[in-house]
Amino acid sequence: MGAVGVGDAVATVPHQSDGATGGRRRLPRVQGFAEFAEFAGAGVRGGGAGAASSSSAFPSAPSPKEAGKALRRTVARSAHAEFDAETDTARPDAVTAVEESGRGRIPELTPLRVGRMVATPFAFLRGSAGLMAHDLARTPLTGIGAQICGDAHAANFGLYGDARGGLVIDLNDFDETVHGPWEWDVKRLATSLVLAGREAGADEDTCRTAAHDAAGAYRRTMRLLAKLPALDAWNAIADEELVSHTDAHDLLGTLERVSEKARNNTSGRFAAKSTVAVDGGGRRFVDAPPVLRSVPDAEAAAVAAALGPYLDTLSADRLPLLGRYVIHDVAFRVVGTGSVGTRSYVVLLLDHRGEPLVLQVKEARPSVLLPHLAAVGFGAPEVAHEGRRVVLGQKRMQVVSDILLGWTTVEGRPFQVRQFRNRKGSVDPAALAADQVDDYARMTGALLARAHAHSADPRLIAGYCGKNEELDEAVAAFAVRYADRTEADHGELVRAVREGRVAAETGV
Structure with a gap:
């Protein structure tokens, strides 16, 4: 959220005089922060900073626990x-x-x-x-x-x-x-x-x-x-x-x-198995149908060009890192089970030493949950960009997210962008022992x-x-x-x- 002015972002509150002994200072409500009323009756104990008194200005408000x-x-x-x-x-x-x-x-x-x-x-x-x-x-x-x-x-x-x-x-x-x-x-x-x-x-x-x-x-x-x-x-x-x-x-x-196994599941390992050196320097993906296949030059160019707007979705401190890589190739790669049939690309980047970084550019379709939210009383806000929805949702849920996570648009379709094979590993729950x-x-x-x-x-x-x-x-x-x-x-x-x-x- 960008900077907001006092006039359009805060609620007007009664004036209260300065002084340490005059009770809680009444400051403007700032958009994006909680309001003191939301914490009233929350059962916070102790006298430290942030502790709510049982005799707060909002004694009738139920605590979140009691509301639950x-x-x-x-x-x-x-x-x-x-x-x-x-x-x-x-x-x-x-x-x-x-x-x-x-x-x-x-x-x-x-x-x-x-x-x-x-x-x-x-x-x-x-x-x-x-x-x-x-x-x-x-x-x-x-x-x-x-x-x-x-x-x-x-x-x-x-x-x-x-x-x-x-x-x-x-x-x-x-x-x-x-x-x-x-x-x-x-x-x-x-x-x-x-x-x-x-x-x-x-x-x-x-x-x-x-x-x-x-x-x-x-x-x-x-x-x-x-x-x-x-x-x-x-x-x-x-x-x-x-x-x-x-x-x-x-x-x-x-x-x-x-x-x-995850520590070895890297862009370098994937590139070593899935690319070959080409004349004039650099590398290209090798077809391995139906999972990995080359794409026409125009399609590859469209995906590569879309990485420009993608940079605008990243934190500015990430840009010098990507500025050290050259885009060398684009291929189509099938992923997942539920995602099969969506458009998904891998993009090969190489640094000055020829070391690879592979990005995945994956189509972001509307959530299949969206049609059912209104029926259960949840608003379904208009989504400006499905890739942005995916990325922001991911960042809201994970403790740590991919530093290169972003979004872009390719020929009118929304996509999310992330590192491919970023030391990923998973437990197969269907292969676990009973205990x-x-x-x-x-x-x-x-x-x-x-x-x-x-x-x-x-x-x-x-x-x-x-x-x-x-x-x-x-x-x-x-x-x-x-x-x-x-x-x-x-x-x-x-x-x-x-x-x-x-x-x-x-x-x-």
Whole structure:
């Protein structure tokens, strides 16, 4: 937010004389900062700076914690177990949902996308965020909003590099991010854990426990954050504390192996495998269809030219770094499961030593959650640029974000830009041992709470969630029901492929 003048950014308040003993100084309300009334009755104890007196000027205002508790009378925590797709006559069948979500994508890649979705029910869930959003819009909500991932399944957490060469673990994909109901992320995570556990061969009790423990870790972490000063809560639960905080000790060995692999997952390694030296100096990408392919000169030029406006979206202190690189090549690269069919490029940059930096320029489509927000009472503000929506959502949720994260427009389409293979690593939740599934669930539940608490008041959510396991049990019950529904949807798509009604390219 830019500088604002007193005349248009602050509220007028009564004059109060100077003096240390005259009570709290009444200063203008400045846009972007909280108002003292918002903290009245918040139960802040002690006499330090910022402590609110119980006899404040706003004694009738409920604390955020009490406001959260009061919501239980409107939406019982047990109500979050509810899900019934059978009576929803507006619900599209699985095949229709997949076809509708493919509109606007590159048609030739549709069989590849379907092929990835039919692999397993968990893969189907990953590619059907829009269908689940339709279903979630018909479940109970508290009305508490947060910046949500919108696609917080268990495989959307992972490791990535920070500016100092270290590794961070957090949410790492934000294509669908919006301001919306916090419950949607929690329920999608819990459902994905049930499906991943089933795919891993875990018994049903283990799968349900994973969903239960993810919700429990979310609830307990939110309570912890609610008790901390704002700045401490923002940076709480450093990665080195995460395992002990979530009692995820059975996951240590897996995390260490993933970390070691992530450290080698760099632009240099990708460029060594995917490019060749060319006459006249420099390097070019080598075709590896259907995942990596060259593009016509005009298309490459359009992508390269779009990096100029991209620079304007970065912090000015990043520009000297990129000024040391020359753009050498552009190629098209297929990514993900839900993202297959969107336009996605890799751009090869080389410095004065010939060392590579690869940027990903990925199309930013409207969030699949957007059509469902108004139906549940959340405003859907006009989005000026979808790439900007993704980038700002990511920065609001992560503790540390890619220093080269930005956005641009290529031939009228919005894109996000980020480092490619920035020491990224991930745990495959469907390949975990049974005794690791609930550890991973607790870890991801805690990370999700931390991400939500950056934009929502943790006291409000913590007040609603409470101390007992009522919410945990309800979310677990929902997750099992929705996992069953997803398996049925997956089965419908598999049958359509077998019968030749839908084309699929598998094994890629």
